[in-house]
Amino acid sequence: MNLLNEFSQILNRTNRGVARVTGQRGGGRLVAEIQSGATILLDGEMETGKKVYYDRLTSKVLGEAPDVIYSQYGV
Numbered sequence: 001m002n003l004l005n006e007f008s009q010i011l012n013r014t015n016r017g018v019a020r021v022t023g024q025r026g027g028g029r030l031v032a033e034i035q036s037g038a039t040i041l042l043d044g045e046m047e048t049g050k051k052v053y054y055d056r057l058t059s060k061v062l063g064e065a066p067d068v069i070y071s072q073y074g075v
Helices: 002-012
Strands: 017-028 029-034 041-043 053-056 061-064
Touching: 002 053, 017 041
Parallel strands: none
Antiparallel strands: 017 029, 017 053, 029 041, 053 061
């Protein structure tokens, strides 16, 4: 029994990220690139070249993201 997983499921936490799909691996696996340039594997379905929102904890695609430039600024 993993208490962290149980607690996360109760609260339905998502840590959302944005990535651009660069390829398909088959079986519902996507190859994507995040803003920093790192390559990640995601679970889900989306067309190559599209941006997606994904859950950083589970690597599941949450939906299509708008094609805009994202920036973060410190406060």
